[in-house]
């Protein structure tokens with residue numbers, strides 16, 4: 001029987017060494033991702049949210065095998081892929097693709113769009129032959145104008161360049177698409193167009209997606225379930241609408257309260273989380289959020305709360321709630 005989940009992440013962690021002194025000895029570590037576990041079901045769009053620096057990109061890169069994990073496992077469609085070498089990873093690379101926040105930086109300015117988008121296909125087939133028909137088709141599918149293949153990235157707008165990135169990610173017909181802040185660099189009006197396109201492509205290509213964003217509003221409209229990260233740790237998971245309307249973790253609540261209210265006459269109950277996010281090179285003991293938490297109790301200062309089930313697919317890591 002096929003597994004209902006496409007991706008399982010178990011206790012995944014990443015510590016970046018910090019070097020210091022004249023001899024460049026390792027003097028500490030940045031716990032960018034700290035013991036993160038979750039699953040993504042086939043056909044699901046899973047959102048991962050949290051402030052900048054909380055470890056979302058590092059987590060995504062480890063899942064795709066672009067960055068080695070310090071510990072933990074990644075299981076893709078039943079196969080553990082955490083410790084595969086390059087050759088063993090190749091078939092999975094095809095099935096797992098990524099789109100980035102910055103479509104400009106990730107597109108080679110000296111190559112035509114046709115060459116950029118067709119490249120994964122040429123590499124996969126190990127041939128130098130051009131693949132214009134497939135390229136034309138995928139460019140049309142992502143909504144780029146006729147003739148785009150012969151033009152260069154700088155001739156396109158920001159939104160169109162993100163469409164080029166999406167075309168390149170989808171040309172190999174992956175099962176899994178990781179979108180790392182794909183609309184954060186775009187104007188709000190263009191954001192909506194790209195999000196609509198992603199929803200459409202998800203159905204069309206039977207994709208399972210992980211959608212990384214610092215903006216809870218963006219994931220709410222697009223995702224089935226959402227995970228919330230704080231300082232490298234997953235602190236809450238739940239169905240998108242549930243999590244948004246009934247946040248359980250005080251940090252999730254603070255994120256929601258920090259969303260600007262379109263109507264200025266509506267006053268907020270609170271100002272969200274107090275103060276700044278501590279550094280992941282020196283995270284506070286106990287619950288990482290306790291330094292900013294309005295609900296903290298003694299236990300929060302010294303005991304890390306586990307992510308535990310709270311019914312109806314909800315998980316939260318909090319001693320108080």
Ligand SMILES: Nc1ncnc2c1ncn2[C@@H]1O[C@H](COP(=O)(O)OP(=O)(O)O)[C@@H](O)[C@H]1O
Nearest residue numbers: 016030032051052053054055056057058059280
């Ligand atoms: N290659 C690296 N070397 C050292 N520290 C890194 C590296 N990449 C990311 N970090 C640190 O890890 C933390 C998490 O970063 P990142 O995963 O980019 O967060 P996010 O994507 O949520 O903004 C940050 O403190 C960042 O500075």
Ligand SMILES: [Mg+2]
Nearest residue numbers: 056057058181
């Ligand atoms: Mg990031």
